[in-house]
Amino acid sequence: MGINKTKRRSVLPRKVDAFAYYSPFMHDKLPAAALPKPAPGLFWNPYVQIFFTVLLTAAAQILLKVGADHSASNNNSAWSWMGLTELASWWTWAGIFAFVASFGGWLYALRFLPLGLAFALTNGVHIFVPIGSWYFLGDHIGWLRASGILIIISGILLLAQSVAKVEEKV
């Protein structure tokens, strides 16, 4: 009995991106019916998940900073330079949890959004970290940082507008 040998080939079609429905990234290779749609409800909207990802990442950065400051004030040993003493602080663990949760939201959003668009939107972190640092940690926001934040906001608004245009067409 002969062994049925089939030539192994990639199962991924070369020109398929099933996520054009939600994006300004133009594709016409896949019929609209085949495009995946997220579960109904605002929470499952991929853009809302990107927003959560951005918020959680910014919260994680601030929590890790608080945890690092907290442990530094309690410990001056050599271990403090290796980032291990920070693990003794609950703030640090809250930050780690926020990072993990943000990664979950990021992976969910990637199921429905094109990578380039989703990644550009996550730059909202650079808006929330300085604002959070100013509000919770008392950091100073100079004119250079403020103008950077405004430019990021306008960039994200442009991206949102281009998404809205494509969705209107669909």
Add this chain to the structure above:
Amino acid sequence: MSLIAWTLIIISQIALVAGQIFLKRAMSRREHGGEIARGWITTLVIGIATMTVWFLLWLGVMPHVELSKQMPFEGISPILIVLGAAVFLHERLNWQGWAGVGLTCVGVLLVSAS
């Protein structure tokens, strides 16, 4: 900035783009279901491993390079991701999308520089 530092930064940026493409590919496979979904966890693990390489290289370079020289690479990362996604995932961006990505990069550069 030394040649080694340049090389490591470039490798880290390549790892960032590759890692994100692997993650996107994994989630696309998963969403598609059926035969295509097979092996999506492997792709996801490769993506996470590649992102870990990026993170370690990025941190490793920090003590050896002035922050003002390293940060511009963080600013251009959205453009690199869009280019990588165009080449490997065949994603396309309209002019407004490009303008949005460009503005975001400039904003990140300014925030990083401050």
